[in-house]
Amino acid sequence: MKILPIVLIVVLNWTLIQCSSAPKKKLNNEQITTKTIQKSIIVYGSNQCPHCINFKAKLDSIGLEYTFHDIDVSDQYALEMVERVKVAGHTKGFSIPVVVVNDQELFIAPHISKVLAALD
Numbered sequence: 001m002k003i004l005p006i007v008l009i010v011v012l013n014w015t016l017i018q019c020s021s022a023p024k025k026k027l028n029n030e031q032i033t034t035k036t037i038q039k040s041i042i043v044y045g046s047n048q049c050p051h052c053i054n055f056k057a058k059l060d061s062i063g064l065e066y067t068f069h070d071i072d073v074s075d076q077y078a079l080e081m082v083e084r085v086k087v088a089g090h091t092k093g094f095s096i097p098v099v100v101v102n103d104q105e106l107f108i109a110p111h112i113s114k115v116l117a118a119l120d
Contacts, residue, residue: 039119041066044081045097048072051109052097058112064119071096 041059043066045052059066069077081098088106095109101118 039102040100041115041119042069042100042103043067043097044069044071044077044084044100046070046072049096051095055097055099055110055112062112062116
């Protein structure tokens, strides 16, 4: 099954990792934590991607729980992420992190405010 990693690398190189710059807007953590109720958040990304690291840090600073799937260490997570993106209708290149809220809404390289709005 050596072909799977090669195919995955090709898919990732052509359609995946195009980290975009993250917005620098500050959020009021007190307002956010009082109005959000914890729901399911899955973050697909890489511990090598500065935008993914920054996004996780924002979630941590707000106190939101999430599950992080590192696509660099698991082919399964990478394939799962690509499949979710395809099902959501994204057929061209996309950036990480990819965030799934409540197993329904998918965001590609989102601003934290979009994810928080989905939690309402």
